[in-house]
Amino acid sequence: MPELPEVETVRTIIEPLVVGRSITKVILNPAFPGVLEGPDGIDPALTIPGSRIQGVQRRGKYLFFALDNALWLVIHLRMTGRLLIAEHDAPPVRFEHLALPLDNDMDIRFGDQRKFGRVRLTLPEEVDALSARLGPEPLEANFTGEWLHHALHRRSGKIKSVLLDQHMVAGLGNIYVDEALFRARIHPLMIARDLTPEDASRLVRAIRQVLKSAIRNQGTTFSTFENPYGESGSNAGFLKVYGKGRQHAPCPRCGTPLEPLVVGGRGTTFCPTCQQLPEPDASKQP
DNA sequence: CAATCAACCTGGGTGC
DNA sequence: TGCACCCAGGTTGATT
Numbered sequence: 252m253p254e255l256p257e258v259e260t261v262r263t264i265i266e267p268l269v270v271g272r273s274i275t276k277v278i279l280n281p282a283f284p285g286v287l288e289g290p291d292g293i294d295p296a297l298t299i300p301g302s303r304i305q306g307v308q309r310r311g312k313y314l315f316f317a318l319d320n321a322l323w324l325v326i327h328l329r330m331t332g333r334l335l336i337a338e339h340d341a342p343p344v345r346f347e348h349l350a351l352p353l354d355n356d357m358d359i360r361f362g363d364q365r366k367f368g369r370v371r372l373t374l375p376e377e378v379d380a381l382s383a384r385l386g387p388e389p390l391e392a393n394f395t396g397e398w399l400h401h402a403l404h405r406r407s408g409k410i411k412s413v414l415l416d417q418h419m420v421a422g423l424g425n426i427y428v429d430e431a432l433f434r435a436r437i438h439p440l441m442i443a444r445d446l447t448p449e450d451a452s453r454l455v456r457a458i459r460q461v462l463k464s465a466i467r468n469q470g471t472t473f474s475t476f477e478n479p480y481g482e483s484g485s486n487a488g489f490l491k492v493y494g495k496g497r498q499h500a501p502c503p504r505c506g507t508p509l510e511p512l513v514v515g516g517r518g519t520t521f522c523p524t525c526q527q528l529p530e531p532d533a534s535k536q537p
Numbered sequence: 538c539a540a541t542c543a544a545c546c547t548g549g550g551t552g553c
Numbered sequence: 554t555g556c557a558c559c560c561a562g563g564t565t566g567a568t569t
Binding site: 330331363364365366367405406407408409412474475515516 | 538539540541542543545546547548549
Binding site: 252253254312327328329330331367415417424425473474516517518 | 560561562563564
């Protein structure tokens with residue numbers, strides 16, 4: 252479940268190891284066909300070799316490798332994808348789909364136990380279109396309480412579902428939405444447009460704090476996340492509510508047993524004391 | 538346009 | 554101990 256902090260952890264580690272290096276080969280594992288995609292008429296396996304990596308950027312949960320042939324390698328880890336660095340002669344990583352040997356002694360390896368992850372050679376205009384479809388970066392300055400309050404104005408869905416929508420905000424997934432709503436004391440079922448400006452402002456601060464601290468801890472390893480060296484992140488031990496609803500663990504703030512809930516088909520945990528739905532406003536009834 | 542939901546996958550957990 | 558079943562969730566696409 253790599254979300255923004257996990258993808259940023261991968262980016263931070265991998266960028267200095269690959270920038271300036273050329274990709275010499277594309278090695279596909281025939282057991283996992285279809286992981287590598289490209290634009291119509293361009294075979295990525297033929298086009299990638301010889302290209303030099305100029306930089307590695309992150310947008311939401313996507314990684315963008317800028318190549319010197321003006322194309323981009325766009326990688327999404329989805330649920331269980333892993334991007335690892337290994338020496339040329341190191342054995343394949345678990346569920347290895349793709350190896351990209353560099354012009355030193357290292358390879359970039361992509362593995363994914365569940366075949367959801369994707370590596371796509373992408374035209375610049377496709378990258379622009381993809382980025383334009385995503386909401387703002389929650390750690391950048393334009394993501395403010397005022398902006399969020401306005402953006403939620405036309406949304407009649409549940410706040411948790413709206414925050415998971417990458418068109419609204421880029422990079423949040425199930426873990427950090429639950430954590431941020433808990434921190435901001437907002438019920439996951441609250442209707443998005445009913446959030447007050449103060450709610451939106453608290454929520455923005457909570458999202459930022461939750462993401463920043465997860466990045467500091469190199470991400471959350473709940474089941475499969477590993478950084479490019481194959482190491483787990485340490486943020487799982489700092490989660491306040493995610494995954495704790497089913498066993499009714501005590502709320503770390505007030506001690507009330509946490510409650511599990513399904514919202515938009517996603518497992519959800521909240522504190523029934525700290526995160527309450529607002530009273531229905533009688534003045535708005537006909 | 539927005540909301541909802543099935544589909545894609547498979548390791549790991551649960552219950553019998 | 555074995556086995557059938559169910560669950561986890563990021564994104565896409567169909568449907569309402």
